Amino acid sequence: MGRGPSELQAQVLAADLCTACGACLGHCPYLKTLGERVAFIHPCPRDEGRCFEVCPRASLDPESLDRQVLGAPRRHPVLGGHDGLYFARALDADVRARGQYGGVATALTLFALESGLAGAALVTGGTPTRQPHAVVARDRDAVLAAAGTKYSACPTLEPLAGLLREGGEALAVVGRPCQVAAARKVEAHEKNGRLAALIGIFCFWALAPAFYRFLAGRPDLQRAIKMDLPKDGDMAFVVNGRAASVPLDEIRPLIRAACQTCFDPTAEWADVSVGSTEYDPAWNTLVVRTARGRDLVERAGAAGALEVRPYPPERIPILEEAVQRKKLRVLDALESGRPEAAYLRIPAAQRDAVRAHGRA
Ligand SMILES: Cc1cc2nc3c(=O)[nH]c(=O)nc-3n(C[C@H](O)[C@H](O)[C@H](O)COP(=O)(O)OP(=O)(O)OC[C@H]3O[C@@H](n4cnc5c(N)ncnc54)[C@H](O)[C@@H]3O)c2cc1C
Ligand code: SF4
Ligand code: SF4
Numbered sequence: 268m269g270r271g272p273s274e275l276q277a278q279v280l281a282a283d284l285c286t287a288c289g290a291c292l293g294h295c296p297y298l299k300t301l302g303e304r305v306a307f308i309h310p311c312p313r314d315e316g317r318c319f320e321v322c323p324r325a326s327l328d329p330e331s332l333d334r335q336v337l338g339a340p341r342r343h344p345v346l347g348g349h350d351g352l353y354f355a356r357a358l359d360a361d362v363r364a365r366g367q368y369g370g371v372a373t374a375l376t377l378f379a380l381e382s383g384l385a386g387a388a389l390v391t392g393g394t395p396t397r398q399p400h401a402v403v404a405r406d407r408d409a410v411l412a413a414a415g416t417k418y419s420a421c422p423t424l425e426p427l428a429g430l431l432r433e434g435g436e437a438l439a440v441v442g443r444p445c446q447v448a449a450a451r452k453v454e455a456h457e458k459n460g461r462l463a464a465l466i467g468i469f470c471f472w473a474l475a476p477a478f479y480r481f482l483a484g485r486p487d488l489q490r491a492i493k494m495d496l497p498k499d500g501d502m503a504f505v506v507n508g509r510a511a512s513v514p515l516d517e518i519r520p521l522i523r524a525a526c527q528t529c530f531d532p533t534a535e536w537a538d539v540s541v542g543s544t545e546y547d548p549a550w551n552t553l554v555v556r557t558a559r560g561r562d563l564v565e566r567a568g569a570a571g572a573l574e575v576r577p578y579p580p581e582r583i584p585i586l587e588e589a590v591q592r593k594k595l596r597v598l599d600a601l602e603s604g605r606p607e608a609a610y611l612r613i614p615a616a617q618r619d620a621v622r623a624h625g626r627a
Contacts, residue, residue, distance in 0.1 A: 271316030289422025290449035344620035347535025351555035386436025431460030467534020469542030
């Protein structure tokens with residue numbers, strides 16, 4: 268017998284392990300979100316349910332996702348399967364101005380729409396301090412308006428299952444790593460529609476709804492149009508053209524509980540993953556993972572939407588160490604029997620490979 272709403276409630280929602288990816292919301296009329304908190308508003312009568320199957324915190328099996336997405340076991344224990352690692356930036360001046368860093372996620376989304384690869388793009392609109400929301404973008408203005416990082420966990424995937432079920436247009440989706448894993452689970456079930464491009468953004472943690480309560484006491488930050496997390500710095504805000512900052516010690520208690528046991532900071536099952544370079548804010552780190560991702564990047568490059576350079580070799584260990592550190596913390600939690608990490612199905616060989624990586 269399968270599992271469903273009771274298990275989702277007990278193992279994920281009541282245990283405060285929901286990442287607010289939004290995937291389950293498209294499968295059940297009784298599940299709703301209020302202020303980035305997902306909850307049943309009415310008991311669901313079913314014993315089994317898609318809500319549990321698509322939830323990245325009900326279970327996450329990296330080997331099975333590798334087979335589904337890459338068709339092969341992973342070749343890199345820390346960064347996940349990939350066949351290219353680059354610095355990249357958008358070439359369009361508007362995209363660069365609106366983008367968080369080099370604007371690569373926005374440039375690729377726009378290219379997917381404007382080239383006809385996708386008919387619509389699921390992105391996260393709003394501002395970083397005013398409850399971001401899912402946007403189904405069908406034109407340049409809507410994609411540009413959704414550029415920039417919102418550091419809270421917006422449940423962007425809420426419309427995904429419905430859009431795929433309707434079929435018709437191919438979709439581009441931009442999401443955090445937990446959303447990428449959930450989108451792959453949804454994709455495996457909704458055969459009518461097609462994900463033309465799954466663009467993952469790096470994410471080491473996101474802010475909980477407590478962030479909005481914190482903002483209620485900080486009217487000076489409420490109209491921020493940009494937030495950033497500079498390397499080794501405090502949380503930076505841009506409000507009315509002025510810079511403001513909040514010490515990280517005040518921000519850390521606002522991190523979502525589920526993020527503490529997240530094993531995938533780089534969106535390992537995306538077609539491409541995009542992060543900061545932790546080096547030059549005008550550029551992004553770009554990881555090409557699938558043949559579809561390679562095609563998207565090459566076509567966007569040929570069309571003049573994107574500039575791509577080799578990743579500086581001396582910076583690869585810096586990226587790998589940051590990701591490995593997070594994975595090792597989560598493996599420790601898993602192996603010490605912490606229930607928050609029990610959703611992970613990681614074979615011993617893969618754990619050993621994470622531990623051994625980088626050792627001579
Ligand atoms: C919560 C969070 C934490 C992050 N932490 C890190 C980190 O520690 N290290 C790192 O290298 N990168 C991190 N990132 C990614 C980084 O901030 C940039 O989003 C990424 O590098 C893409 O940059 P860009 O210039 O291409 O962005 P843009 O071109 O501006 O595109 C950003 C895209 O992300 C979407 N988006 C914005 N906010 C969210 C959200 N909350 N959920 C889902 N989608 C969203 C937007 O709709 C847009 O499509 C984080 C992102 C998020 C959402
Ligand atoms: S599917 Fe996503 S939004 Fe739903 S309970 Fe699981 S983590 Fe939360
Ligand atoms: S840290 Fe992991 S669980 Fe938390 S929002 Fe980012 S990808 Fe999702």
